[in-house]
Amino acid sequence: MTLTLLDLGLILLVLLLAGALLLRRKGEDRTAEDTRRLLEAAKGEAREVLEAARKEAKEILEAARAEAKALRQEAEERAKSFRQELESELKRRSEALEAEAKKRLQEAEERLRAEREELKAERERLKALQEELKAERERLKGEREELRREAERLSKRGEALDARAMKLDALEESLSQREEALRAREAQLQEREGEIERRLYQVAGLSPEEAQRLILERLDRELEEEKAQRVRAALERVRLEARKEAQKILAQAMQRQASETAAQLAVSVVPIPSDAMKGRIIGREGRNIRTFEALTGVDLIIDDTPEAVLLSSFNPIRREIARMALEELLKDGRIHPSRIEEVVEKAKQEMKTFIYERGEEAALEAGVVGLKPGLIQLLGRLHFRSSYGQNVLKHSVQVAHLAGIMAAELGLDAALARRAGLLHDIGKSVDREVEGSHVEIGIALARRFGEPLEVIDGIAHHHDPENAETVYAVLVATADALSAARPGARRESLEEYLQRLEALERIALSFPGVETAFAVQAGREVRVIVKPDKITDAKATLLAREIAGRIEREMNYPGQVQVTVVRETRAVEYAK
Incomplete structure (x- = not known):
């Protein structure tokens, strides 16, 4: 032991x-x-x-x-x-x-x-x-039981599959027999159908091609009617749903800011007391007019226009300085080179004050505070800048109001949205003097004056809101589109206007079934008169949609163009 x-x-x-x-x-x-x-x-x-x-x-x-x-x-x-x-x-x-x-x-x-x-x-x-072994023993017991049940299920499933295979074999044999019977039946039916067709052709007196063509034409008419009805119903449903959501912000913002627009021309007309003053303006051997043009950078045009002279320049600020100087010279009548130099310099100083006041007024009207003096000066220069006939300063103020309204509706900072909207085109104030696009120039100016990131983003992406980093840029882009696309906001030349009207009528007349077409309301609506025997009421809706889609694809136009299809039937009789 x-x-x-x-x-x-x-x-x-x-x-x-x-x-x-x-x-x-x-x-x-x-x-x-x-x-x-x-x-x-x-x-x-x-x-x-x-x-x-x-x-x-x-x-x-x-x-x-x-x-x-x-x-x-x-x-x-x-x-x-x-x-x-x-x-x-x-x-x-x-x-x-x-x-x-x-x-x-x-x-x-x-x-x-x-x-x-x-x-x-x-x-x-x-x-x-021992506890672990007991638990492991229980787990193994459970797994064995699960395996046993799985084996039983597989066994039963195998038996069911065997039985199903037998049934499928029997069904396949039955289907084969039925298929043979159906083939025989189909052959009989085809033979009988051919016989019936031959009899129908004999009774109707038509060839197979003609009968097929008539059936297809009838089917096309039925399908076209059904398609037109479906399109009409879909348009009505979409129109009702879209207006409920869109009118809340768009219509409300647009009706609040329906400010007037001013078209700035490249030529200013200055009235003179009499035609005799034209000689004094020109001066001896033209020295007065040469001095005036050299100091102002403006072309002074003296022609046969009675009691008026013209000031022509691409720069509206220079043209305004020249107008102020010329009016001051005409008041006292003393017109000579030294006097012209003095008056032009005085007009330039007054123009700086005038520009700053316009910038302050715009900022006050837009509800934007805290702008630096240099930025206000640049903002005032937009008073003499136009884009497609639209005054840029008024356009900027309108964009500021629209952006602020939408921001307030969305629960955002309305003051910040107005600031971004007011300064979104600030680059246009010096885009004729600095190289680069007005967007690049505006970004540089905003950064130099320490504007917030949202304002810089609004300036940078008011033409491509898809790449914007903040929601304020999207609001500025929306407000810019609303202000620019509003009917009457921007004007176009007479030639372009007439070409646009002709193109609208030409597109409408190119569709079959149109009798005549008229471009009305300055090209904002096209009224199409159709032939009632060729265009049904259901097809009229489809025709209006097709004309509108083609106008969208082929033309450029401000705002929107309404397509109205008119179908009427007249019964005329004379009493004798």
Whole structure:
């Protein structure tokens, strides 16, 4: 049987007690020195035995854990019996060795307690392992049950598939038989159909091609009528739904800002008191007119126009300075080169003040505050700038109002939207003096004057809102389109206007069934008169849609063009 540390300790203690008793019995024959040597030898031997026991205990510790429970009970019984024997023996033998025995006993108890703790921990670990094994066993049991059920399902499914295959084979055979019967029946029907067609052709007196053509023409008419009715119903539904959403912002914004537009011409007319003043304006050998044109950069035209002279220049600011200077010269009548130079310089200073006042008025009207003086000066220059006949400053103010209204409707910052709308065309104030597009120039100016990112984005993308970074640029682009496309906002030349009207009428007349077409309301509406015997009421809706689609594809025009198709039937009779 394997020895434990407790057994070894007990053996050692017995040996020590036996040695002590032996020494006592032979104390008469040995001296104290011999006794000490023997004791030392016994202690050394005991230590060696103890070390050997410890090594052996470490080696057999793993094996001893399996028998821990039984060994612990046995050790307790042995310890108890040994303790009783030892106590009785110690009481009988020597009171001196009692203290040493108690001390060794305490050490043995400590070791026993440590072993108990180790055994307890090992028991807990084994218990946890048992729980894990139990859980794993349950999982495997469940998986086995699932596999069993799956096997049963697969078995049943295989049986069902076998039965289904048999049914399919039988059905396929039945279908083959039916197919043969149907082929025979089809051949009979085709033969009978051919016979019926031949009889119909004989009765109707028509060839197969003519009969087929008549049927297709009738089918085309029916389909065209149905298509026109469907398109008409769809248009009505879309029109009703779209107006409910679009009118809230677009119509409201447009009706609030119906400000007037001013067309700036390239020529300014200056009235003069009399035609005799023309000679004084020209001066001796033309020196006055040459000085005036050199200082103002404006062409002074003196022709046969009674009591008026013309100022011509591509730059409206220069033209306005020249007009102010010429009117001042005409007031006092003193016209000579030095006086012209003085008056022109004075007019330039007054123009700077006038431009700044126009910029302040525009900012005030648009409800934009905090603009820097340089930016207000540039804004005032837009008063003399036009685009397609539309005054850019008034256009900018209108865009500011429209953008602010839409921003307020959408719950955004209306002041910021007005600011972006007012400055979206600021680059046009110097685009004739600085290289680059008005968008690039406007971005550079806004950055130089420290404008917010939303304003810069509105300037940069008011022509391409798809690439905008903020929603304010989209609002500015929308307001810009509303202001520019509003009927009457921008004018076109007479030649372009007439060409547009002719193109509208030409497109309408190109469709079959149209009797005549008229472009009315300055080209914003086309009235198409159709032939009632060729165009039905349902086809009229389809015709109007087709004409509108072709106008959108082939023409450029401001605003929108309304296409009105008129179909009427007249009955005329004369009373004689």
